[in-house]
Structures are given as structure tokens and as C-alpha cells.
Amino acid sequence: MNKKTLMFFRMVAASFIRRRSRMLIALFAVIIGATILSGLVMIYYDVPRQMSTQFRSYGANLILTPSEEESISSEELEKSISLIPENELEGYTPYRYENSKIHNMPVTFAGIDFESVTKTSPYWHISGEMPQNDGEALVGAKVAEKLGLKTGESVSAENSFEITPDTDISLIPEYEIFEDPETGEKHCDHSLDISITGILETGGSEEEYIYVTYKDVEYLSLTKRGYDIVEVSAAAMQDTLKSYTKRISDDVEGVSARLVKRVTASESTVLDKLQSLVFIVTAVVLVLTMICVATTMTAVITERRKEIGLRKSLGAYNSDIIVEFMCEGLFLGGAGGILGSVLGYVFAQLVSMNVFSTSITFRPLLIPITIAASVLVTGLACLIPIRSAVDVDPALVLKGE
Amino acid sequence: MSLLELKNVSKIYGELNALDNVSLKIDKGEWLAIMGPSGSGKSTMMNIIGCLDKPSKGQVLFDGKDISKESRRKLTEFHRDKIGLVFQQFHLINYLNAVENVMVAQYYHSMPDEKEALEALERVGLKERAKHLPSQLSGGEQQRVCIARALINSPELILADEPTGNLDEANENIVLDIFKRLHKEGTSLIVVTHDPEVGEEAQRIVRLEHGHISSDIRNEKFSEG
Ligand SMILES: Nc1ncnc2c1ncn2[C@@H]1O[C@H](COP(=O)(O)OP(=O)(O)OP(=O)(O)O)[C@@H](O)[C@H]1O
Numbered sequence: 001m002n003k004k005t006l007m008f009f010r011m012v013a014a015s016f017i018r019r020r021s022r023m024l025i026a027l028f029a030v031i032i033g034a035t036i037l038s039g040l041v042m043i044y045y046d047v048p049r050q051m052s053t054q055f056r057s058y059g060a061n062l063i064l065t066p067s068e069e070e071s072i073s074s075e076e077l078e079k080s081i082s083l084i085p086e087n088e089l090e091g092y093t094p095y096r097y098e099n100s101k102i103h104n105m106p107v108t109f110a111g112i113d114f115e116s117v118t119k120t121s122p123y124w125h126i127s128g129e130m131p132q133n134d135g136e137a138l139v140g141a142k143v144a145e146k147l148g149l150k151t152g153e154s155v156s157a158e159n160s161f162e163i164t165p166d167t168d169i170s171l172i173p174e175y176e177i178f179e180d181p182e183t184g185e186k187h188c189d190h191s192l193d194i195s196i197t198g199i200l201e202t203g204g205s206e207e208e209y210i211y212v213t214y215k216d217v218e219y220l221s222l223t224k225r226g227y228d229i230v231e232v233s234a235a236a237m238q239d240t241l242k243s244y245t246k247r248i249s250d251d252v253e254g255v256s257a258r259l260v261k262r263v264t265a266s267e268s269t270v271l272d273k274l275q276s277l278v279f280i281v282t283a284v285v286l287v288l289t290m291i292c293v294a295t296t297m298t299a300v301i302t303e304r305r306k307e308i309g310l311r312k313s314l315g316a317y318n319s320d321i322i323v324e325f326m327c328e329g330l331f332l333g334g335a336g337g338i339l340g341s342v343l344g345y346v347f348a349q350l351v352s353m354n355v356f357s358t359s360i361t362f363r364p365l366l367i368p369i370t371i372a373a374s375v376l377v378t379g380l381a382c383l384i385p386i387r388s389a390v391d392v393d394p395a396l397v398l399k400g401e
Numbered sequence: 402m403s404l405l406e407l408k409n410v411s412k413i414y415g416e417l418n419a420l421d422n423v424s425l426k427i428d429k430g431e432w433l434a435i436m437g438p439s440g441s442g443k444s445t446m447m448n449i450i451g452c453l454d455k456p457s458k459g460q461v462l463f464d465g466k467d468i469s470k471e472s473r474r475k476l477t478e479f480h481r482d483k484i485g486l487v488f489q490q491f492h493l494i495n496y497l498n499a500v501e502n503v504m505v506a507q508y509y510h511s512m513p514d515e516k517e518a519l520e521a522l523e524r525v526g527l528k529e530r531a532k533h534l535p536s537q538l539s540g541g542e543q544q545r546v547c548i549a550r551a552l553i554n555s556p557e558l559i560l561a562d563e564p565t566g567n568l569d570e571a572n573e574n575i576v577l578d579i580f581k582r583l584h585k586e587g588t589s590l591i592v593v594t595h596d597p598e599v600g601e602e603a604q605r606i607v608r609l610e611h612g613h614i615s616s617d618i619r620n621e622k623f624s625e626g
């Protein structure tokens with residue numbers, strides 16, 4: 001390195017080391033900007049991933065219904081589910097509905113799997129507990145209101161049947177069967193005792209049912225049959241989902257599959273809107289950062305007008321001064337960018353943890369991009385005050401006391 | 402042959418003629434004092450001679466060459482090579498130490514050379530303070546650094562605007578001794594001063610009043626010897 005270059009770096013280094021407090025303020029401004037910028041960009045790219053997990057947790061996006069027969073059999077269900085790749089399958093819940101009466105009022109029971117329903121309907125809000133066993137029930141809020149049912153109570157659901165040769169007598173306790181002495185027809189006053197473990201609130205039609213196990217609805221109805229509807233939650237985008245519905249409808253006889261339009265369609269629009277929101281915020285922050293850095297640099301440089309005048313009086317060309325000051329500015333930008341990209345990751349992680357409760361994917365490519373952006377923004381922010389400061393008249397600044 | 406010549410130079414600020422049709426010749430190796438009341442145009446004249454400013458009217462000849470019409474860039478080069486400036490307010494760069502401040506002048510002139518810079522400090526008696534920052538130096542010491550910086554590139558002419566204005570008598574004498582030495586070595590000096598004692602050391606005293614030269618006298622002390 002020749003002596004001139006050496007002196008150049010000696011001056012720049014001295015300016016950093018001996019004007020620490022000033023430089024720290026400027027560096028701080030750059031770091032804040034770079035942090036917010038890289039953090040937001042990271043969030044911007046992670047929002048789709050984050051949000052689709054969110055939306056997935058907003059439940060079923062595929063629905064299977066019987067196409068010809070009355071219900072979907074276990075075999076048909078198994079075959080349909082096997083058409084969805086295992087890694088994308090989040091969960092599925094078959095529903096079987098049966099009518100009954102409580103206190104002589106008609107109610108509809110739904111047989112479900114209480115474990116898988118948390119996957120397909122994660123938004124269910126339950127006051128009380130989710131049932132665990134046969135004989136326990138989750139009561140929809142509307143039904144509970146209508147019938148005056150409360151958590152912890154026990155009630156009986158009653159069905160009355162005419163016993164035909166088809167009836168599966170094995171399910172019925174002896175004491176429930178009696179014979180009409182006149183006609184000789186056999187009847188059964190069948191009842192199921194259930195204890196209420198919780199009340200379900202969703203704000204939707206789900207509140208109109210009482211949920212019990214499959215075994216209980218089977219017992220209540222005294223018939224063995226398949227499912228009325230199956231809710232499926234799969235981690236895939238709309239186009240892929242569409243292809244699954246087609247495959248299932250085509251390949252599995254007796255099952256027709258369709259998308260749950262409401263959720264999946266809005267998913268994409270909400271995503272787009274969120275992403276453009278983050279984009280706008282990022283752009284605004286970028287401009288604010290630039291203004292902030294420019295203001296700081298203006299203050300720092302204005303303070304050095306005398307020095308600029310002096311350097312000019314010692315024979316510096318304007319270009320020399322621009323190079324020297326820009327070098328300081330770019331160095332600030334680089335240092336700020338390095339620290340900012342690290343802090344930005346921390347920032348994005350914190351936001352992600354708090355808002356989405358998941359961690360953010362680290363993107364190594366973002367480090368050089370952040371540093372480059374930081375250098376560029378700081379450079380631009382410095383250029384304006386330097387350009388105007390460099391035009392100072394040395395005769396004027398050197399004269400002032 | 403004259404080193405420098407001002408020919409009918411005027412500097413006009415709006416209505417005000419800070420310098421009004423001034424003509425002046427300075428010989429090589431001459432020590433000239435410029436005196437006069439505040440606002441009489443001394444600093445204005447120094448800035449024009451030092452190529453920091455251009456005259457509104459008239460010519461400035463350096464070595465017989467008209468420099469008043471040159472571009473800013475040419476002027477910068479010219480004054481960097483020929484002129485050393487000493488300021489009343491020292492104007493040292495506060496984050497550079499004494500020797501670095503001297504080296505800045507080398508840096509823009511040709512090549513920084515720490516050894517030479519230290520020698521320049523030695524000449525003004527500041528070798529031991531080379532690593533001190535301006536804030537760690539007294540006013541007199543700062544002024545000597547400023548002089549070391551002015552003479553580092555061996556200029557033909559040193560311009561000093563009130564070099565002793567901020568100094569006590571002891572420091573004033575140190576500075577004057579340095580000037581005397583430089584003068585002996587053949588450097589031309591132009592010193593603006595309010596102080597008659599400082600003026601007395603010069604070979605020639607030019608008085609300015611309202612932008613005019615009111616008197617231009619040889620110092621008897623020298624003309625006799
Ligand atoms: N940039 C300027 N714009 C307008 N007027 C100026 C400017 N610079 C100097 N002047 C005026 O020109 C006149 C001469 O100023 P100059 O600085 O040369 O005086 P001076 O003799 O050096 O005084 P002092 O002894 O107080 O330093 C003054 O009246 C001053 O107000």
C-alpha cells in the first residue's frame with residue numbers, strides 16, 4: 001500500500017476512533033434501519049409459509065360426501081384418504097349424524113373422533129373439557145341453550161323403534177324391548193345416558209349438534225352404517241387440493257370430494273393483502289431510514305464544514321473530499337448492515353414468535369442483500385449532504401470564529 | 402523580480418467595496434505586514450492572495466502569471482504548491498494528532514511522510530507533542546502546529562492572518578522567531594496583524610483603510626541595516 005492510501009485509511013480510522021460518539025449515533029441510525037428492513041423482508045417472505053400453517057390450522061379444506069349411497073364406508077374412506085400424500089395430510093374427521101330426543105325435544109347427534117377433530121376444527125372453542133370416552137358428550141351452545149343443558153350434567157337421549165327382522169337385537173338390552181299385546185309387534189324404548197363434559201362455541205352451525213363417540217351414535221340409532229361427511233385438512237395450495245378432489249371423485253366410487261371454498265379461496269386473498277401490507281410497510285421504513293440516516297449524516301457533515309474548508313485550503317479537490325466522506329459513510333453502511341442483518345433476524349424471530357408462534361426460516365442470502373442495501377441507502381443518504389457541504393467556500397468557513 | 406502583484410484589484414460585496422482598486426507588488430523573500438482597522442479589507446486581500454477567493458475586478462499576478470482568471474481547480478493546485486496558510490483560529494482537524502495534521506498538508510500536496518512531518522514539528526519546537534490531539538495542546542502550541550503544517554511543503558509564500566491574535570506574549574515571540582527563521586531561509590511572508598510589535602518585525606508595512614492602501618512604508622529598522 002502506498003503512503004497516500006495508508007494516510008487515507010489513517011484519517012478514516014482516526015475519524016472513527018476519535019469521533020466515536022458521533023459515529024455511534026450515525027451507526028445506530030443505520031443499524032436500526034437495517035434491522036427493521038431485513039426483519040421485515042424476512043417476514044415478507046415468510047408470511048405465506050406462516051399464514052398457510054395458520055390457515056391450515058383453520059381446519060378442513062376438503063370435504064368428502066357420499067355420491068350415490070347413503071354413507072361413506074370405512075373402505076371408501078380409507079381409499080380416499082390414501083390418495084392424499086401422507087406428508088400433506090394434517091388430519092381428517094368423519095361425521096355420522098343421527099336424530100334423537102332429549103326431554104322430548106328433537107336433537108341431532110354427531111358421532112366424531114374427539115382427537116382428530118382438533119386437527120380439522122382447531123377453532124372450536126370449548127368451555128369445559130373435550131370428551132374422552134363413550135358416554136361423554138360435547139354439546140353445541142345452541143342446543144345447550146334450547147334444552148338448558150350445562151357442563152357436568154347427565155341427560156338421557158331417547159329413541160323409540162319398531163323392531164323389524166333387520167334390527168340388530170344384539171345391541172339392545174333385554175329390558176328395553178316389549179311386545180304390544182294386541183298386535184304382537186315388538187317395540188324398543190331405547191335410551192343413551194350421557195354426561196356433558198363441555199359446551200362448544202363456534203358461532204356457526206356446529207353449535208346445533210351434540211357430539212359423542214361413533215360407538216354412542218351407533219348404540220343410539222341401533223344401526224351400523226358408514227359416515228355422512230368427512231372433513232379433511234391437507235397442507236396444500238388450492239391447485240393441488242383441486243387435483244386431489246378430482247382424483248378422489250374419479251377413483252373412489254361412492255365418494256365425491258370438493259373444496260371448502262370459503263376458507264381456501266379467502267386464504268389466498270388474505271395472504272396477498274398481508275404480503276402487500278408488509279411490502280408497503282417495508283417501503284415506508286426504507287424511506288424513513290433514508291431520511292433518518294440522511295438527517296444524521298447531514299448533522300455529522302455540517303459539523304465538519306470547517307474541516308472541509310480547511311482541507312480545501314490545503315489543496316483538496318472536491319472529489320477528494322467526496323471520496324473521503326463517502327468512504328466513511330459506506331463503512332458505516334457496511335458495519336450497520338452486518339449488525340442489522342443479525343439483529344433483523346432476531347427481530348423477525350421475535351415478531352414471528354409473538355404473532356405466528358412459529359420460528360422464522362433463516363435466509364443466508366438476506367445477509368449480503370441487507371449489507372448491500374444498507375451500504376446503498378447510507379451512500380445515497382450521505383451523498384446529498386456531502387455534495388452540498390463540499391461546495392463550501394473555504395474563505396468563508398475559515399473566517400468564521 | 403516581484404513574486405506577487407495585485408493590479409487594480411477590487412472585491413465587491415453588494416454595495417460594499419471591501420477592496421477598492423488596490424495595487425500592490427511584493428518581492429521574493431520579502432516580509433510584509435498588512436495592518437489596518439477592523440473591516441478595512443485585510444482578510445479579503447489575504448484570501449485573494451491565497452487563492453481562496455477571486456477578485457471582482459483586477460488581476461493577480463504570481464511570478465508574472467495572471468491567476469485571477471484560472472479555474473477553481475487550477476487555483477487549488479496553484480495555492481497548494483506555492484502558498485502556506487496560517488490562521489488566527491489555527492483550524493486544526495480535531496480528531497487528528499499534531500503530526501497527522503501536518504501530514505494532511507503533505508497528503509493533498511504530494512506524499513505523506515511521517516519523518517518529514519516530525520522534522521517540521523521539530524522546527525517549531527513541538528517534536529515531543531507530535532502524538533497529542535489539538536485539544537491536548539495549548540493555543541500557542543496549536544498555532545505552531547498550524548505553522549509546521551504551512552511550511553511542510555516548502556511554499557514560496559506564507560500567508561498568516563492574525564497569527565498571534567490569540568496568543569500571549571511568550572507564544573507570540575516563539576511564533577515571531579519561527580517567522581524570522583523562515584524569512585532568513587528565503588521564504589516570503591505576508592502577515593496580517595493588529596499588533597504594532599508584530600508589524601515592527603516586517604520589512605515593509607502596508608496600511609489598509611476602507612479597502613484602500615493608505616500607506617506603504619519600508620521599516621527603517623531594516624532599510625538602515
Ligand atoms: N462574504 C462577505 N459578504 C459580505 N461582506 C463581506 C464578506 N466578507 C467580508 N465582508 C465585508 O468586507 C469588509 C472587509 O472585511 P475583512 O474581513 O476583509 O476585514 P478585516 O480587515 O479582515 O477585518 P478584521 O480586522 O476585523 O478581521 C467588511 O466590511 C466585511 O463586513
Ligand SMILES: [Mg+2]
Pocket residue numbers: 443444445562
Ligand atoms: Mg480579518
